[in-house]
Amino acid sequence: MTSCPRSGCDGSIDDDGFCDTCGLEAPSPATAATASSSVRTSSASKPTAWSTPTSSSSGPTSRSRRGATRSTRRGLLGRGIVDVPIVPKRDPREAVLENPEVPENKRFCSKCGAKVGRGREGRPGRVTGFCAKCGHHFDFTPKLKAGDVVAGQYEVLGCIAHGGLGWIYLALDHAVADRWVVLKGLLDTGDADAMAAAMAERRFLAQVEHPNIVRIFNFVEHQHGESTTGYIVMEYVGGESIKDMIKQLRTNGDQTACLPLTQAIAYTLEILPALGYLHGIGLVYCDFKPDNVIQVEEQLKLIDLGAVRHVDDEDSPIYGTAGYQAPEVGKELPSPVTDVYTVGRALAVMTFPFDFHATYKNSLPGTAEQPLLGEFESYYRLLLRATHNDPAQRFGSAEEMRDQLEGVFREVAATEDGQPRPGISVEFTAERRTFGIGKKTPEMAEIAMSLPIPRIDAADPGAGFLAGIATDSTEELIKELKTAPMQSVEVKLRLARAYVEIGDEMAAKKTLNSAKCEPGDWRLPWHRGLAALAAHNAPQARMSFETVYDILPGEAAPKLAIAACAEASGDMADADRYYRAVWRTDRSYISAAFGLARALLAKGERHEAVDVLNSVPDTSSHYLAAQLAAIKARTGISRSDGLTEQDLVVAGGQLAGLELDDARRAQASRDLLESAYSWVRGGPRGASGTVLGCRLVEDDLRRGLEKWYRTLARQAATRRERIALVDHANRIRPKTWI
Template sequence: MKCQQPGCTGSVQDGYCDVCGMSATPGASVSPSPSSSPAPPSTTAGGPGSAATLDGQPCGQAGCTGTIDDGYCDVCGSPATGASAAVAASSQSDPMSTRTGSARTSASRIQSAAVGSTRAGTSATRRSGSASRRMRAARLGAGLTVVPAAPAVDALKAVIPNPSVPEDKRTCSKCDSPIGRSKGDQPGRSEGFCPKCGQEFSFTPKLGAGDLVGGQYEVAGALAHGGLGWIYLARDRNVSNRWVVLKGLLNSGDPDALAAAIAEQQFLAQVEHPLIVEIYNFVTHEGAGYIVMEWVGGRSLKQILKRRMKDNNGVYDPLPVDQALAYILEVLPAFGYLHDLGLVYCDFKPDNLIQVGDAVKLIDLGGVRRITDEDSAIFGTVGYQAPEVPVVGTSIASDIYTIGRTLVVLCMEFRGYQGTYLHTLPPPESTPLFQMHDSLYWLIAKCCAPDPADRFGSAEELRTQLLGVLREVVAAKTSGTALTSAASPVFEAPATSASALDWSQLPDLRPDPSDPQYSWLTSVGDAEPAELIKALEQAPEESAEVLLRRARAAIALGDTAAATASTAQLLTQDPWDWRALWLDGLAAMKEEDWEAAKAAFSAVHRQVPGELGPKLALAIACENGGLPEIAEGLYATCAATDAAYAAPAAFGMARVRAAAGDTAGAVRALDLVPTTSRGYPESRQLRADVLLAGSQDDLAVLDQALTSIASVRMDPGERQRYTVRILRHALDSVTKGAGVPAGTARPTVGGVEAREDALRDALENAYRALAREADNLGDRVLLVNEANAVRNRTLV
């Protein structure tokens, strides 16, 4: 039988078409034409709160100039406030029928509502909606936080109508002396020579609208004034009239010097990275050289800060810390790329990072130079440039320094960064930002360390730690416990099933695959400590990993002196290897030398501020070393940031609060342990212990204690022991006269009404159940006697 569906050439077999799969049942529905298709309820116009009711309204994102189209902004792609999500039609089918594939079980048989070109009609030539933007994950924020998208900037609107440099911004490019300033009624000169060093200067644009540079680039106007002069917008007449940027390279009347400068900068054309502005060409025009760069139509971080300040009535309004970290996190791969090429950026600051939509781009490559370059000029900005640069030149470490200084400027009003704190940071005790975010402070402090060797060794190392700090900052903005976990590149996960951690249950160090003895150590395996130490004596080389393994094995044997000897040897080889200090902290913890433990773990925390392992270890040392408030803060950070740390951190927080007599606070801390954690059953037992210890004859608290253990799996004998303790305490409270206020319902303890006879019956049953679980006759007899002693008196 031929299929009756319009246009189908199939035949009906077993009641269904072998081509389109439609049913051959008479009267079966046929896909309606676009003109007759009823609109799905989720897309009909006019419903309250629907996307259609918001179309045409301005976008609600700060600084965005777009309008709402199909429920989403046509510029930044952000959803309209209040727009309801589209309701997808669903069909429920027999789950058993999906076990084998056939024409009868194929989802293609389901009649689809009209969408796309089918709905728009055959004459549609473009997409009118922007729903696809919802499918694209935002790049900025690493999925941890949200950074508002920056709208695109019209190139022509960025041109300055009457370009000029304010007199207070005119300084000599050679000696930084003020030049071109007014004297009395006489205005300052825009061109001339520095009276101090004789350097020629000019603040007048050399290019005007319509000028053709290099026979290819038609100038539209000036965009800004930089360290090398004016920056211009132009059209590339040879490549589809695309917009480009012209930046002065060298103003010199010496053609040989100009040719040498251009040749020296040609390597910039080889830089190709999605986060770095592209260099197209180098051209000369009337004795001046220009770099031809990609036009990036967005806003620099400096412009974003200025806009925030303007919107805040002229008061400096720094970026939220999580957003500032997100910007830096996003651009760090660009620095890693340059460094791998043997290049340094030199002049990073908020002016040189532009946001376009939800992406960023590093601009202004005029200061980029080779790491080995010892002769060419160094470009930098006061307040951002590393202190050693004038003496020893630029390096990866000096780039790291500029990143740290930029991060401070983004996060707070950094007063004195070009004066009082030119090469230092404000003290934490007087800086609220650093007091609130301890890890952020140590991250910045390591970036901006006075000695370049003390800074992060690479952009990737900085990125790893910055990501950890971002997770902490985001977690601090929310309440409760983290629901996700992120693997650390240097630490294993901590133990989650012990309420009191010892040194062996703290996170272990991950082995370093780049260690020369890594392959040999994998052949050794996880032997017993004594056997491991003997095996390590045969190591071909006493590398860092060999020394670390030996130290840990020595701690396990209780030989902390041998452990510290191994770590001392490692620190002799590499004084910056913080892993040795981690083992020193474990050894001190083994000896219960809490002062030494605090010192070691604090040093590790400062070296890897984005890691939670050192924070957990430092919290334990502070808890036992007389600093409970610091311990509680560190425990809270760990519990809120990573699900793997939730249980041990919550246990620690509960211990600190219980020791201070804060029973309710201890209970709240234990409630942070998620039900999915292996430590959850133990947290319920500890919760019962805390409530029992702080009950003070309060029957309601005792009821909570018994309820705590009711919902978790426990050993039957352990459960009965808790039940006996709690019911015994409740019975003592009732017999001592813990009365019930008149007119109120009598409380219950674990479902047992708080009356003496009812509690005695429940307690007797608990004793007898515990007796049945006893391992020996003597214990069983004692428990039966306890049951007989507590039972209600009877006449029989």
């Protein structure tokens, strides 16, 4: 074995071309052909229905509200959230390889997968021969050369790459306006399995039509001596693969460089609908990886359909790539959830370096090894779910993964540049109420009544009944729900929430236990969390909400709930972290702004708390409350704790500019002048500023306070309160001879 050429690594390159220490692929010569490391797996025994993968465990899974497909309309790459660099179209002739040769570390027997064609004792390996393990013939030489004409219309210009099923050639289609096309041949002409795979492509791949999937134009045969080889004719995509982008980054700089996280997520969001489209017509892709996605200008294309198969195909060989392929493949047939696994693995490979083909072949590194995963917790949880070893724990469809990845994308983008990226949840409603406004710590029952709730499943038999309920009384609602004509899941969940609203935790738990939900339905832990909050059990509530967060990492609601539980438990560090994640992404969650401000004040970070409260948009109904809270946060401390003249002057200007009713203006003005009066009395003279028209001197502040105390007295609701306020005014007024 040779030493790893990467700087700072003392590992060795194994026969497969990967380092046994850093786990990265050895840099290949610039002239080497693009190769695929797809391997074939024997066909699995028939599992249960592909939409319900078999599993030995029954942990939490998601209840998808979506089908397997979405509109095939191509979206803008980057989704209007981030800018993704454009890859210009490439002149097809530039893609032709001068010396097409399969690297030795990519040569494997097409029948048994054993290593073939490897050099020994300094001698190069054979490109043709027989496998020492099974005796099968191998031949890695191109079958076509420049100038060959296939099927009387396709003129070959040369090889452009080597894929899992053989060489790929560039050609001109003289029958259709001399358009550029690609001919994909077989691994070798004697491979019956490879020929069968190609024939399968001929039967169904021509029906695949999606803007993000390479188009199949034709299937032709060409005579090579006494044998005949089949070729798939497909569109030429002249861009750059994601794998080549990563290689280019590592060539130009850091040997462990990966794509920016937002760019990698943008690519994945663009390609998931294409996989969902395949699943919707009964196909699975099987071999998703960065090699098989090409960007050209602002569009992505999924290429190399050689491993695509029908979900119920029990006979064809299964192709996949070690490190990407789901661990159950071979024991079970590939399915949409095995494609989800490959997408999760590919996304991880795009964003951080790790030994994905050996050490972490069926797992991911932790946050200690990869700081990126600790920095973006929602992203880490999404990867963990997508690549779970238990198929039942993964996202149930490409569509479901896309919905959650969209939320993670917005959160990551907002974290990186500080600009909010709000989005509409497909799973939760908005906050029912805003909690913790103007309070030190909200009551847990208030939180339970305020958090978002799952959207009603329109397919539920009780959805129509629930839509017809019009009572405002919780007690009346409970009576109606208990006598509903059908006790469906949605009816049970609404009844449980009604019990939460009246504080009857035991009845809520009993109702949830009787709900006939699918195993792992995330709505159950969500409602159990609400019930635990109503029972003032924040730790138990948090455990339930953490379960929901694992299942729905792109949703804001679980993070908001976890933040509230952390605050109720006195864990201000976690309260800060989760409130911040919600508020930074979406400014419609006003509870998160007030919660984050409370967490910051508890840690002594006063100025940041003020900034957070001032960031509440003026379109919010709680804008004035946030402004008043910001003034109080700025000035509600003593001189010894850091209150400055500038704080008082700025707060005075802010208060003077607010459109307040008489009662709130009088109280806020009194509070601010009280702070200013204490500040003046607590230090040396010499301040030159003014607050609400009062100079920062004792007599001026006394007169101002007297004015506002008397204003409050005139607004008092009771005689006793009025007398108390007048007494305050008399005590604070400056001493005079009159």
